[in-house]
Amino acid sequence: MPTSEALYARAQHVLPNGDTRSARWFDPYPFYVERGAGSHIFSVDGDEYLDLANNLGVLIHGHAQPDVVAAVQQQAAAGSCFALPTESEIALAELLCERVTGFERVRFINTGSEAVALAIKAARAHTGRTKIVKLEGVYHGSYDYAEISNYSNPDNWGNEPVAVATVPGTPDGVLESVLVTQANDIEMLERVICANASELAAVLVDPVPPRCGMRPLHADYLAALRALTRQHGILLIFDEVIALRFGYGGAQGRWGGHPDLTALGKIIGGGYPVGAVAGRADVMEATARSVSSSGTFTANPITMSAGFASMSQLTPASFDELDAMGERVRQACTDIIAQHGADMQVCGTGSIFSIYFHQREVSDYRSYYKTPTEAAATTAFHRAMLQNGVLLAPTATVFLSTAVTSADEAWLLDAFNAAVQTHVNAA
Ligand SMILES: Cc1ncc(COP(=O)(O)O)c(C=O)c1O
Structure with a gap:
């Protein structure tokens, strides 16, 4: 990848470690993209890849979807941002509220x-309380409170989960404001909530x-979550x-x-x-008055127009097709793993799945947590897929899109077969 190598050398003079976004990093450096079209991307080195990272789940229609491009071009020509609202923000909010029952205001x-930060601030303002509960190892982005225990490990996570700083220098006050519990453990959830409810x-x-097996939280756990939070006046x-x-009405639908x-x-x-x-109109209306949220680019009309164009094309049938594709590909990958007798499994839901290098049941972060051997196998597998022309997210995760064709599926399975063979040979 000579052109990428030269760009990376140049980047190191101005970007720490030569990169500016850790989630897309892989060793020795990610290659640079020239352009994307549908399910494919083309590197500056002249290589073509099947893109199943889709910017970590953003591009549900793949790259440069024509209606999205047209909407963006039209809005860009009409002005990119104003210190005034545009109709586009109402249209996207209406679309979301029509689809998801619990969405009354956006x-x-x-x-x-x-968004996570704003939701937490809104909950604090609404309840007059400060603490939150979150699940161990579950990623919510980079807000101080939400990133607690994102990457805790067996040396620091404790018998019962404790709040572990993700970033050195995290203030004690942040750690004390976050209580950590394990996914799908109703008894632990009840204990943590009941002991701290008033705060x-x-x-x-x-x-x-994703880091608890990439499957929906168990139905009885979800029911307990809703009942306990409601009982104690805590926002969920x-x-x-x-x-x-995961659906026309989202995961909650x-x-x-x-x-x-x-x-x-x-x-x-x-x-x-x-x-x-x-969410709920009463909470949203009240907190809109007390919680400031006035980012310079909020409801940017280019984003709003692109979002509306993209979401409009996601019909209930699109979700059915994405689900069916996910099922089909997961089953085919599982069959390949069995043919090779590899100590691996495919875990996922709907249009997403990850490859794990073990066969244990995963239902929370501790059962998900990768041993050094499993982590090394993940990195090697990501690389082997790249060598076969398929870009996965660095965690060996696939985000399918509506742009994926049957030829792409065949390409994915050929690459998968070769990468599993490489894994077995190395083991
Ligand atoms: C579940 C979840 N929450 C929050 C975030 C943070 O979103 P962003 O990267 O847009 O800040 C991410 C990003 O990957 C995510 O996967």
Whole structure:
């Protein structure tokens, strides 16, 4: 990758470690992209790849979808941002409220991290309490409180989960304000909530947490979450920054849970920077008056237009097709693993899945947590897929899109077969 190598050398003079976004990093350096079209991307080195990273779940229609491009071009020519509202923000909010039963009001912002932060602040303002509960190892972006225990490990996570700083220098006050519990453990949830109820503003969960097996939280756990939070006047916040892609009515439309507030991002911006909080009218109306949210680029009309164009094309049938594709590909990958007798498994839901290098049951972060050997196998597998022309997210995760064709599926399975063979040979 000579051109990428030269760009990376140049980047090191101006970007720390030569990069500016850790989630897309892989060793020795990521290659540089020239352009994307549909399900494919083309590197500056002249190579073509099947892109199944899709900017970590953003691009549900793949790259440069024509209607999205047209909407962006039209808005760009009409002006990119104003210190005044545009109709485009109403249209996207209406679309979201029509689809998801619990969405009565929406506030836009620029990223999923900001959406999580705004939802937590809204819950604090609404309840007059400060603490939150979150699940161990579950990622919600980079807000100080939400990133506690993102990457805790067996040396620091304790018998019962303790709040572990993700960033050195995290203030004690932040650590004391976050209580950590394990996904799908009702008894632990009940204990944590009941012991701290009078101080709790919110429980924050991802209803399909990727680092807990990438499957929906168990139905009885979701029911307990809703009942306990309601009983104690605590707001339930769902993070559907990724999970909205699991259904026309989002994850909550499919598996329930009835959150008070939901943080959104990724797909709702059609490929442009976005975040939003959606939820109960009473909470949203009241906190809109007390919680400031006035980012310079909030409800940017280019993002709003792109999001509307992209989301409009996601019909109930699109979700059925994405689900069917996910099922088909997961089954085919599982069959390949069995043919090779590899100690691996495919875990996922709907249009997303990850490859794990073991066969244990995963239902929370501790059962997900990768041994050094499993982590090394993940990195090697990501690389082997790249060598076969397929870009996965660095965690060996696939985000399918409506742009994936049957030829792409065949390409994916050929690459998968070769990468599993490489893994078996190395083991
Ligand atoms: C579940 C979840 N929540 C929040 C975020 C943060 O969103 P953003 O990267 O737009 O700040 C992410 C990002 O990957 C996410 O996956």
